[in-house]
Amino acid sequence: MNVGLLTLVGSLAVGQQPLPQPAPAVPVMAAPQPGSGLPVPAPLLAARVIAPAGVRVTANPGTGFARMHDAPAVFGFRPGYVYRLELSNLPYQPGRVLYPEVEVRGVLVPRAGMRYMDWPAPLLFTQADLDRALAGGVVVKAVYLEDPEKAIPTEFGLMNPVEIPSGSEEEVVNEAIANGRLVAIVRLGSKSPTAAELQASAVDGTVLAPGERHLRAPAAPPQLPFAVARFFDPIAGPRGPVGECFIDGGDRLAPLGIGPAGRLGGLNPTDVGVEYTIDGKRRVTTSNVVCLCVPRFVIQRTEIGPNALDVPFSLAVNHNLVAPQAFRERQAAMAEVGRERPGAVQGRSRPMGYVGLTGVGFFVGGTRPAIVGQVDGVAVTGAVVEPEVLTWYPGCPLTVSKVIDADGEVRSGSVVTITLRYVNSGSRPVSDVVVSDSLSGRLEFVPGSAESDRAANFSAGENEAGSSVVRWELPGVLLPGQGGTVRFRAKVR
Structure with missing residues (x-):
């Protein structure tokens, strides 16, 4: 047993907190070791710099390894470093340049067959952002990987990210952490760095430029300290990373059950519930869980006035205080997407x-x-x-499977086919089967796509995740060995 562990155990035994230890400078995520059962984080954060047409972006400006590219351009950044970019050839501003600062705080945790450079986080600089910075203001953005359980129920992709206005810079970061995994903090504006500052901030071996396939070892260790390990339940073990993939199917949160009036209860978003009658009793079972890996990034943003004062007012009431009408005229189309949901949805x-x-x-x-x-x-x-509660019990006669099929790689906007197969694998007949699928907020039911190979009454309604509940009522008797299939199409948001 080493001295550090003895110190920790001794401190806990007498009810005292151990002395704080210097945080090691390691990448933002504590990387699970191969063989631990958890996916390994990517070594780089892929990031696409999006700017108005004609803008050129340079990584590590003012150094011998600087490279200039036309926006949009995809770079790879090592986590744990603070980067300076140069934006030049700005529209209507000949000769002027801006130097946004980018803190890389996290990376994707790719699954099998997933190329992390194909899923870049957006570093978005709109014309309004550029004008604001040139006028003396500061724009702060927190880019985060969206938690699928808190997904915004609308479609957007890698090239048209959603920006959500917040108050202060602290609120921007806190909102990003509360709703997903923070991967980058971007600050645009303030004074331009000197040549010495540009040289000091650049670390060779940390930026993979467009067109490059390999990156040498960094010339200096990461600058941002992070914890090496996270606390987790010693029995359940560490929780796997979320954000890259979302699940659909199975039974989560409140368990499925048949109430006293014969109604199905506990059908939450992503759940599949299949009701049936056997021996005069109403029962319910569920399906397997399927998974789609389609990560989405969201941006929280705020603006700080020319005098470096935070302006914690909403855009609707602040347009008369700073640059009249400027916020209203330059509001991004998706910026008003809200996060408010009924309290009952978020409660556990x-x-x-x-x-x-x-x-x-x-x-x-x-x-x-x-x-x-x-x-x-x-x-x-x-x-x-x-x-x-009869989600599963010994001798359950009905077996249900869920499958998602897609033509090619699945992205936001792709349409997939979802198939539910059920079969009476028991020795007694069942009747009045009802198949219900409450979709994840990341899936949107395509009207008119529902099918059934048996006579069925179909209906669709909204659920609390901003998606749909699709339902097939299948009258009649299902003898042992008999089964059927229902299917429909859904768009990936």
Whole structure:
């Protein structure tokens, strides 16, 4: 046992916090080791510099290894470094240049067969951003990999990212961390760096320029300190990285169940619920889980006035304070996409209740939904019924599988075909099968694409993720060994 571990254990034993240790300068993500069961983070963050037509971008300007490229251009940046770019040939501003600063805070964690350089994070500089910086202001943007469970229910891609306005720079960063994995912080504006500052900020071996296939070892260690390891449940183990892929199918959050009125409960976004009747009882089962790896990046942004004061007002009320009408006229088309959802959607608490008006108290609670009876004195005037949870049980006769097929590589805007197959693998007949699929917010049902190989009544409605619930009612009896297929198409957002 080494001295550092003895110090930590001794400090915890006496109830004291161990002395803070210097944070090692390592890449932003603690890279799992090969064989740990977790994917390994990419060595570079692919980033596409997007700017108005004609703008030229130079990485490591003012050094002997500077390279100039026309925007848009895709670079590879090592995480843990602060980079300076040069934007030149600006529209309507001959001879003027800007030097945005880019802190690379994270990278993708690619899955098998996924080329991380094909999924660049957007470093977006609009004409409004350039004008604002040239006028003396500062634009701050936090680029993050979106958490699929908090996905914005609309379609956008790598070349047309969503920008969401925030207040201060602190709020920009906090919002990015709260809704995904922060990968970069961009600051545009302020004073131009001197030649000495440009030389000091450039580290050879950290930027993979367009057209290059290999990158030499960095000439200096990373500048940004990060923790080497993260706390995790010692039984469940570390949680795998999220953001690169989103799941659909199976049963998540509140478990599926049949309520006292014979209604299906617990059908959350991404869930598949298949109801059926056997021996006069209504039951429900679910499907396997499928996964699509289509990462999306979102940008949180704010603007700081020429006097370096944060302006924490929304754009709607701030247009008379700084450059009248400038914010209204230059608002990006997607910038008003909101994140507000009903509180019940984000909550993880399951229903429970405490009812005790007079006399003996009455408590109902647990991990499954419950209908709480009314208590009046000591007389119970309502029944307390907890639905039978039958997502899976020994001898479940109905087997359901879910498959997603696509022609070629899947991107935002691609249309995929989703197939659900069910079969009575038991020894008794089942009847009145109902197949329900509540789609992820990253999928959009294509109207008119629903199919069934058996007679069925189809319907579609909205769910709380901003997507759809598709439903097939299949009347009749399904004998042992019989089955069927339903399918539909969905656009990947």
